[in-house]
Amino acid sequence: MECPAEDFQHPEKNKWAHIKDHEIGAPGSKPHELCWICGWTNYQQYFSTYVSRVKVFHNRDNTALWNLGPKLILKDAPNDGYSPGNDYITQKFLRAQPNLKNIPLVKKMELLSEPTDKTQFVVMSRAEGKPLGDLWFGLSQDQKDHVRDQLVAFLRELRQFTASGAQTVDGGPLDDLLVANCSVVKPKCLKIGFNNDEWFENFSTEVKLGIALQLKTKDPEKIDARFQELKSNFPKSEPYVLTHGDLTFGNIMVKEDDLTITAIIDWEYAGYYPWWAERWLCLKQNRDGSHELTESVFERTSSSQDPTGDRCLGPLHQTAPRVSE
Numbered sequence: 001m002e003c004p005a006e007d008f009q010h011p012e013k014n015k016w017a018h019i020k021d022h023e024i025g026a027p028g029s030k031p032h033e034l035c036w037i038c039g040w041t042n043y044q045q046y047f048s049t050y051v052s053r054v055k056v057f058h059n060r061d062n063t064a065l066w067n068l069g070p071k072l073i074l075k076d077a078p079n080d081g082y083s084p085g086n087d088y089i090t091q092k093f094l095r096a097q098p099n100l101k102n103i104p105l106v107k108k109m110e111l112l113s114e115p116t117d118k119t120q121f122v123v124m125s126r127a128e129g130k131p132l133g134d135l136w137f138g139l140s141q142d143q144k145d146h147v148r149d150q151l152v153a154f155l156r157e158l159r160q161f162t163a164s165g166a167q168t169v170d171g172g173p174l175d176d177l178l179v180a181n182c183s184v185v186k187p188k189c190l191k192i193g194f195n196n197d198e199w200f201e202n203f204s205t206e207v208k209l210g211i212a213l214q215l216k217t218k219d220p221e222k223i224d225a226r227f228q229e230l231k232s233n234f235p236k237s238e239p240y241v242l243t244h245g246d247l248t249f250g251n252i253m254v255k256e257d258d259l260t261i262t263a264i265i266d267w268e269y270a271g272y273y274p275w276w277a278e279r280w281l282c283l284k285q286n287r288d289g290s291h292e293l294t295e296s297v298f299e300r301t302s303s304s305q306d307p308t309g310d311r312c313l314g315p316l317h318q319t320a321p322r323v324s325e
Contacts (some may be wrong), residue, residue, distance in 0.1 A: 037064075037287035068123070075122040079113070083155055088122050090270040093169040097161075101155040105265045126262035130256055133249030133288050143259055148297050150261045151252070155278070155301045160243035165194035169242070174271045177210050177245065178280060179203060192273070237274035245269030245281050249290045276302070 031041035037056060044050070054074075058065040063077040077085065091109050094100065107125040132147065139147075166174050175182045177188040180203055182189040190206075193199030200207075204227065211226045212218060244251075246269050253263045269281070279298045282290070 008229070051249050067126075071126055073124050073126055075120075075124065077120050077122075079115075079118055079120050085120070085122075085268055086270045087267045090169050091266040091289075100157065102150070102157040104154075104261050106265065108154075112133075127253040127265055128255065129253045129260075129262045131250045132252040132254050132261075132293070133290070135254065135256065135259070136249060136293065137289070139259070145256065146259055147252075148293065151247075151293070151297045152300050154261070154264065155297065156242065158302070159241040159275075161272075163240045166192040166199070166237070166240055166272060166274070167194065168271040174273065175269075176203070177269060177284075178273075178277055196231070196234060196237050199237075200227075200234070233239070234273070235276060239275050240272040241275050241278075243270060243273040243278045243281070245271070245273070245278070246285060247278065247282055247290070247294055248285060249288045249293070 031043040034040050034042055034045060037206045053069050055067050056064050057067050061249040067075040068074050088109060088111055091105050094103055106127050112121040112123060173191040180190040190202050193202050208223050208227055211223045215222060246266055251266045252261060254261050279302055282294045
């Protein structure tokens with residue numbers, strides 16, 4: 001019988017990589033990797049009594065989070081030019097601010113890598129408590145209101161930090177999660193312009209192509225007229241306020257007994273966005289039912305002119321729904 005070729009990308013899927021007693025230690029034999037992620041081999045499996053306290057529990061794209069025992073987490077991410085990432089940069093910025101009262105963070109976060117390293121490692125404390133989504137749907141109305149009150153205080157304090165234009169807290173560009181629906185590898189993402197003029201310039205090629213297809217015309221005057229109409233109807237971005245960018249149940253940690261928010265985690269999308277962006281991003285990214293929490297919070301923290309929903313940004317998405325590619 002012909003043996004299948006070994007799969008070196010995922011050798012743990014190869015039946016020939018399992019332990020074979022007669023091969024362990026045999027002359028010329030080589031260990032087979034059983035775990036592509038951790039490097040564990042059949043030789044180690046056979047001879048060792050080691051049980052790992054380090055385990056992967058979450059991943060997104062080419063980034064993973066590892067449990068380092070019960071109290072610490074390791075973030076393993078490629079250095080893609082944005083390292084060590086908005087999560088670390090933003091939390092470092094907030095920790096340096098005096099007298100913060102309503103912005104709960106994990107107790108510590110430390111960067112272990114150098115800027116030139118190909119991989120970035122960040123070690124952080126594990127947030128106390130549970131993700132709010134584990135508890136929310138079993139809470140009473142009074143308990144839910146208690147959580148909402150804390151989140152209102154959090155947003156009000158966070159939005160006191162402002163900038164003159166769209167940027168990360170250290171002055172870098174922001175990936176366009178709002179109009180361009182950026183979901184590709186970061187270096188290929190379109191960027192939010194520092195102001196609305198720059199922003200429209202950044203995605204003008206893609207939007208004008210969408211307009212041409214929508215209107216079934218190649219007339220540059222008609223295309224530009226529609227483009228200018230979209231631009232004139234676009235909401236004002238000022239003031240640019242510090243924004244978390246992903247306020248979902250999974251990123252709000254609470255104590256199970258008294259529902260105190262112990263930490264807001266995952267600041268990877270954070271930065272100075274248009275004042276209306278936090279609510280818009282919540283509407284976009286609400287896949288876990290957190291809309292019930294956040295909408296009532298935003299009603300208490302946002303202006304009546306808040307341009308959320310399809311009324312203002314919808315026409316751009318309909319014109320060029322995939323401008324990030």
